[in-house]
Amino acid sequence: MLLDLARSRRILFVGGKGGVGKTSVSAALALAYARDGGRVLVVSTDPAHNLGHAWDRQLSDGLARVFTHEDGFVDAAEIDPQATIERHFATVAATMMRLLPDRLHASAQQHLDQAKSAPGSHESAVLERIAELVEISRDTHDLVIFDTAPSGHTLRLLSLPEKLTTWTETLLASRDRSERFAAAARSVVGTKDDEPSADAELRRTLIARRDRFELLRSLVTDSLATSFIVVSIAERLPVAESIDVVQQLTELGIDASSIVVNRRSPSDAGEVLADRRAREEEHLARLREAVGGIPITQIPLLAGDLAGADALSELAEHLVTAPEL
Numbered sequence: 001m002l003l004d005l006a007r008s009r010r011i012l013f014v015g016g017k018g019g020v021g022k023t024s025v026s027a028a029l030a031l032a033y034a035r036d037g038g039r040v041l042v043v044s045t046d047p048a049h050n051l052g053h054a055w056d057r058q059l060s061d062g063l064a065r066v067f068t069h070e071d072g073f074v075d076a077a078e079i080d081p082q083a084t085i086e087r088h089f090a091t092v093a094a095t096m097m098r099l100l101p102d103r104l105h106a107s108a109q110q111h112l113d114q115a116k117s118a119p120g121s122h123e124s125a126v127l128e129r130i131a132e133l134v135e136i137s138r139d140t141h142d143l144v145i146f147d148t149a150p151s152g153h154t155l156r157l158l159s160l161p162e163k164l165t166t167w168t169e170t171l172l173a174s175r176d177r178s179e180r181f182a183a184a185a186r187s188v189v190g191t192k193d194d195e196p197s198a199d200a201e202l203r204r205t206l207i208a209r210r211d212r213f214e215l216l217r218s219l220v221t222d223s224l225a226t227s228f229i230v231v232s233i234a235e236r237l238p239v240a241e242s243i244d245v246v247q248q249l250t251e252l253g254i255d256a257s258s259i260v261v262n263r264r265s266p267s268d269a270g271e272v273l274a275d276r277r278a279r280e281e282e283h284l285a286r287l288r289e290a291v292g293g294i295p296i297t298q299i300p301l302l303a304g305d306l307a308g309a310d311a312l313s314e315l316a317e318h319l320v321t322a323p324e325l
């Protein structure tokens, strides 16, 4: 049962093709978890955020309490990569400017601006915020659910820590270069007493970032801590993509422990839907065969818009009680 999975992990990623119900499942699972007394943080990493819609309120990059029940609660956030980029570079820039003589500020700023808009900097910022949220929620939340972007994108993100380490290292290395540059400059303009400490501080900022990514990677690939829920619908393309995702997760060393097949058509609501349901069975059978023993939870097509805690309750009820295939 999905609630057992949630109770036994520290981090859950919810992924799948666009529009299949990732956000609805993330929000409903968070709701069920909080009703059960858990403290959960649900975070959207999808640039096309719609987590706010599910809770029927405006969300931001910071935490907002969207639901409470006795000791349990749901906090929610929508990651804003630009905000993370600005924060990170503001810290680095401030230290760098303190370290460098005034006349080198312009070229240092240029260097930072280049790094800021380098390919992958948005993705790295999303990952940095993921790592940060995992870190800051360690003592305050029992579980973090990441409502992710359509699958390909998320998998790229999860495989990024390696590349990101290199990215930080590039920054560290170019820092080494500008250090030599600064040393040369210092020999001309003379040294200031606080320079060595500013330098150490900058180094600490960059190394802390690298360590944070490494920690995230080890946590994400630890199947006792982290699991991935694949959401799909019983149609040809989403099923094919889900099979792919499971395969890629396995290659990345990430535990894919649950599949949700959402929006199953009813068999007793007219011929059209009954016909659809029969077709869905074929796709479901293919999925079942391809993913081995991973449990599959089926959720029926529900009426109405799934926005706000009341509407999510119905979906949560299904998530918690639906038998697994």
Ligand SMILES: Nc1ncnc2c1ncn2[C@@H]1O[C@H](COP(=O)(O)OP(=O)(O)O)[C@@H](O)[C@H]1O
Pocket: 016, 017, 018, 019, 020, 021, 022, 023, 024, 025, 050, 262, 263, 264, 299, 300, 301, 302, 303, 304, 305, 306, 307
């Ligand atoms: N079981 C369901 N029955 C009916 N509508 C659903 C169901 N699950 C999700 N929806 C609706 O489908 C749309 C897409 O769901 P959403 O969770 O936003 O998908 P994703 O986050 O994967 O893009 C939303 O309007 C949502 O309310």
Ligand SMILES: [Mg+2]
Pocket: 022, 023, 024, 046, 048, 049, 050, 051, 147
């Ligand atoms: Mg979504």
